[in-house]
Amino acid sequence: MIAILQWTTLAVCGLVALARIPSAVRGENRSLFGIFALMTLAILLSIEAPYVAIDQALGGINLANLLLRFVIFGAIFFLGIRIAKGFGAAGTYRLITGRPGILVLLILSALVVAVFFLMDTEGSSAGLSTVYAKDDRHMLLVEYYGAAGRAYPAFVGVALIPAMVKAIGSRLPVLVKVAALLLGVGGAAIGLSLLFPFIPADWGAMRFVVNYTAVLCYIVGLALIWIGKVRQRKPLAGTASFTEK
Numbered sequence: 538m539i540a541i542l543q544w545t546t547l548a549v550c551g552l553v554a555l556a557r558i559p560s561a562v563r564g565e566n567r568s569l570f571g572i573f574a575l576m577t578l579a580i581l582l583s584i585e586a587p588y589v590a591i592d593q594a595l596g597g598i599n600l601a602n603l604l605l606r607f608v609i610f611g612a613i614f615f616l617g618i619r620i621a622k623g624f625g626a627a628g629t630y631r632l633i634t635g636r637p638g639i640l641v642l643l644i645l646s647a648l649v650v651a652v653f654f655l656m657d658t659e660g661s662s663a664g665l666s667t668v669y670a671k672d673d674r675h676m677l678l679v680e681y682y683g684a685a686g687r688a689y690p691a692f693v694g695v696a697l698i699p700a701m702v703k704a705i706g707s708r709l710p711v712l713v714k715v716a717a718l719l720l721g722v723g724g725a726a727i728g729l730s731l732l733f734p735f736i737p738a739d740w741g742a743m744r745f746v747v748n749y750t751a752v753l754c755y756i757v758g759l760a761l762i763w764i765g766k767v768r769q770r771k772p773l774a775g776t777a778s779f780t781e782k
Contacts, residue, residue: 539745540584546749547580550756557763568615569759575612576752579605583748585663592661599658602665606649606686610642613727616755617693620720623762626700633693641692648685652678680734687730694727694751716761723754 554573561570581587582605592601614633621630632638656678660667669679701721705714726747733744 539742542745542749543580543584546752546756547577547584549753550577550580553756553760568619569763572612572616572619572759573756575608575615576756579608579612580752582608583663588663589661597659597661599661599665599668601661602658602663603650603653607646609686610646610689613690613693614642616759617697619759620697621700624700624704624717626697626703629696629700632696638692642689645685645689649682652682652685656682684731684734687727687733690727691731694724696724697721698724698728710765712761712765716758716765719754719758719761723751723758726751726754 550573554570554577557570557573561567582591582601588601588605592599595601595604617633618630620626621633656665656668656675657671658665658668662668665679665682668675670676698721701717701724704717705721707714709717729747730744730751733747736743
């Protein structure tokens with residue numbers, strides 16, 4: 538079931554990214570194509586088989602996992618900017634791109650790198666399962682590493698929720714309000730990822746469900762806004778930024 542969810546999410550994100558290529562070639566909103574491309578790469582790096590193949594090419598010391606963390610950071614940063622601008626959430630935009638948001642990004646990036654190099658990361662395995670199983674020290678370090686990696690996406694995702702709630706109750710087109718609902722659910726799911734250390738071992742599959750729910754909600758939400766623009770052939774009220782170059 539988890540494998541089906543992973544490959545289905547990869548297929549959906551990859552197809553949406555491919556569909557954006559013609560517009561990107563014309564110079565239309567290339568940042569949106571970049572978001573889909575980064576999210577596709579992140580999903581690819583989270584699946585065992587491609588992860589191991591890529592990591593082996595990088596030396597077999599789980600550098601692919603470190604790459605995954607920064608791909609996610611980049612995707613969520615640009616996604617946060619697009620959503621905040623698109624829904625006119627000036628305060629959220631300033632929070633993400635201003636000094637507080639950049640400081641949070643830099644601190645968490647430094648923590649991710651520092652904890653990674655405190656571990657003996659030899660042995661390619663998605664989710665660092667091999668590293669986790671080495672001893673109690675590595676078990677704890679992997680938990681810290683994962684928490685630092687989840688914190689920034691959660692910061693951005695939760696920051697966007699108030700703007701999505703406001704959009705749902707507005708007079709925006711129904712398609713855009715559905716998109717806002719999905720984007721809000723995605724942000725809430727990312728926020729819930731901070732609770733992963735408290736999830737019982739028997740419920741481990743819930744981590745995958747929460748993560749991929751967030752990704753799918755973001756992909757479909759952004760795609761709905763794009764579809765709405767194509768259908769109307771003009772910028773949607775409150776969503777013009779999604780169509781900017």
